[in-house]
Amino acid sequence: MFDHILSILIFFPALAAMLGFAVSRKSFRAYGLTVTAVEFVLSLGLWYGYDNTAAGMQFLENAPIISAFGISYSLGIDGISMFIVILSTFFTMLGIASLTETRRIKELVITLLFLEMTMVGVFSALDAILFYVFWELSLVPMLYIIGAWGGPKRIYASIKFFLYTFTGSLVMLVGMLFMAYFYHQATGVWSFAILEWYRLILPESFQIWLFLAFFIGFAIKVPMFPFHTWLPYAHGQAPTIGSVILAAILLKMGTYAFVRFSLPLFPDASAFFMIPIAIIAIIMIIYTAMVAYAQEDIKQVIAYSSISHMGVIILGTFALNVEGISGSIFLMLGHGVVAGALFLLVGVIYDRRHTKMMDQFGGIAHVMPRYALIFGIMMMASVGMPLTINFVGEFLSLLGFYQQSHMLTLLAGTGIIVGAIYMLAAYKKIFFGDVTKEENKSLKDLNKTEYLGLIPLAIIAIWLGVYPKPVLDPINNSVESLVTLMHEKAISEDAKSVIADPREVKVYKIAPAVHHTAHHGAHSEAH
């Protein structure tokens, strides 16, 4: 029954969106919620049907689209992508459940359903062109969401978002075409299948150029440091639902693509660029944390904190070892949950007060204690307190990079402390002290709709912080095979030594730090 589950997951929301044109405007929120709940349950079916012990791609589907040019419709997921797919369906559902927008809700929900299609598509595509199709297509619904439901400067923000990402991805497209060309040179066959490309070993100079071409596309999406300027605008102007999806899922496309394309296709170039990218990542972590500290607008604080966290993810990814990459993928999930929740929380207060300026608040904890509690949990998760979801990811990412460079890891760790400062400062400004503003005295605490969105997130944030194993295990398995592949593919000795073979060094390196990896050791010995 799971043969075509990925196709169903991709096209079910799109079909529902098209049928949705016939559904009455009055009951549209219920329709959207039903559809996304079904979709979420289907994606849980994916987890149920997933074989945790296997590392490779599962639920494979393949059909030619343009066979003359090697473009095919090929899908599949592994431990790396599965949880991001589930996160996408989960957040679309939560986003619609906690939707407070009243203007033209039908158009909004239909757009969200199309967006869901593109998100699931990006994370399950195994053909570069198919990936590109969904990657680009995801820009259109987001453009509409920001541009039609956003704040006063929404048009500028949405166009900036679109053009930035579009430009980057066109460069990436040229890179993909080169990749296909090299594949054709090597085998005489046209193919855009990523798994086929994995088998191709390119000379180092080609790798570096192609790495750069892909890097521009991904780095803008993440967004990495010099290209990050579109994000605060997009977040600042987007409606709550737009910010939630943008932070929770769309940014992950970039970091996911690094893991899916850059690392395994260009292992030597990845090793070559490891330190420069780590430096950019650390600039992201520290600089945006400082910028976040200077913000007056609470949404901007969270937007900049997102960039800062994305820096940690990049750092973990470019640790080029199992701990770092697994950690970064786990942090993608963690950041998705936490940043999504924080944006929802900001939406809650914005709906009541129609302002996001922190100086308008103060002493909110007295009037909205439950709100303050959930905000507090999420804030703690955001700064990476132990036993919350982000701690696991951040810790593993830093642990991974520690094996590559002690000094840089130390700097990154400092940056995370700055993160704690601005989040705590923001929390203090909003929630503690006396209630100074008259309007704030009569604020109502969370209502049922809002609980519906926030409580599951709070539970996940703590559950996966305490017990990450069910999620971390499949991730670890797939990452291990990824790193093995990279190690095998690396040409130069330098790269081979940077990308340690996980089969050799694993036991002595991780055993004292993270106990669950012992399981893997036993597992791979069994092989």
Place this chain on the structure above:
Amino acid sequence: MLEAINVPLASLNVMTLAPMLIAIVGALTILVVDLFKSNLDKTIYVMVSLLFLVLDLGSLIDWSDIISTNGTVLGFFDVMTMDGIAVLGQIIVVVASMLFIPLALSSKRFHEFAYPEFFALFLFMIAGFQFMVASDNMILIFVGLETSSLALYTLIALHNRSKSFEAAVKYFTMGALAAGFYAFGAMALYAATGSVEISQMGEVLAASGFDNIAYVLVGTVFLLAAFGFKLSLVPFHTWTPDVYEGASASLAGYMSIVPKIAGFVVAMRLFEMLINSGLVWLEAILYATVVITMTAANIWALVQTDVKRMLAYSSVSHAGFIMAAILIGTTQANSALFFYWFLFTFTNLGSFTMLWISRQKVLVAGQSSDHPYEKFSGMIKTMPIAATIMALFMLSLAGIPPLGLFWGKLYILSAAVNAGFPVLALIMALNSAIAAYYYLKLIVYMFMKEPTEASYNYGGNASIPLKTIIGIASVGTIFAILVANPVLETITSFVSASGY
């Protein structure tokens, strides 16, 4: 006393003329019908034209069979060359004409469609284009070019607005200049090679090792300028926005597709011959033309306030994009040219038809031109389906997957990459990003602004035939991916069979 020339009829291969003759007979039929009974309704002329175009297409499909078994067929003293690209070019010309001719059936009455001469000229023009693409002979190409151009000038002027007269005269003047350039360039090449057949010119030039380089240089430059006018390449594009603005939207859309594909086929024959002879400077000139055309047109399009003018600059930019295929010159690139133009036909047909259905007879106060951006503002609230369809066409023009033009762009970029033009590929990619801005601008107006006074004037010219055409165009744009593979395979086999 002259010797009697004995030419067996069979050697003439009169069948090579069949497709053009069908169009010409169609035009004459319309005139004859008018002779017997005047003041007939425009619908009969539209349908008669359509029927003859169907016959024309049928004969071309026959020809495609003949070519796939026999290869290139020469005819009529070897003046006619029916090869793969001739048939492909003609098919695109005829299919696009079939899609555009029903646009005459708008709900508002326009005076040009009341004349049977409009339709007769239309068919003569098609025959002209068909002659252009189906010949290797510089003289016949010239005849075809002029037949079609003169008919087209008249069709523009028939729109009976002061701007249309201006447009027709402007186009005529520029066209006359281009004709002069063409004649002069062809003469120079003739002087250098002693032949008017493109293939023979190539052979003579290669054999002589280009010792008449001055002639070749003059000939090439003048021919490039002539085609620059016809294909609206920068800096010979200046007529384009004005002519598009003056012509009716249906005709402007037609001009953005059919004359250009005819021009591209001739350019392909000519410049492939020259590039294959290894002239480095020609490659440099073409390279510069391509890059400047794409980039400059894109930048001009950014600042337009009228959608039709924006689309005019956009079509200039697309022409530059496609000229890159001729510069690259591999089989893949030449196939990409046809593939791109096939997809472009549907998308551009759609977007110009969307303008055509919004044609007003009288402008409202404060409206500066026929189709200012403001006219489309807030359309999602007043006409959601029309807005969505228009947005689809814009996204397709911008190259957003999986809509039609994306696949064309993908293939042509790939051709550039494979032939060793990485920088060109990058420039083309970045130009697509610039272009996205002005297409998005229309989407922003339609989806993100509030309706204004002018925006309620949308759709006044719509009718069932027009809506059908829009339906065909949107199906062609959205589902292009499903037919991409067979189309691409057919095109590639035709192009490679004719040796390009």
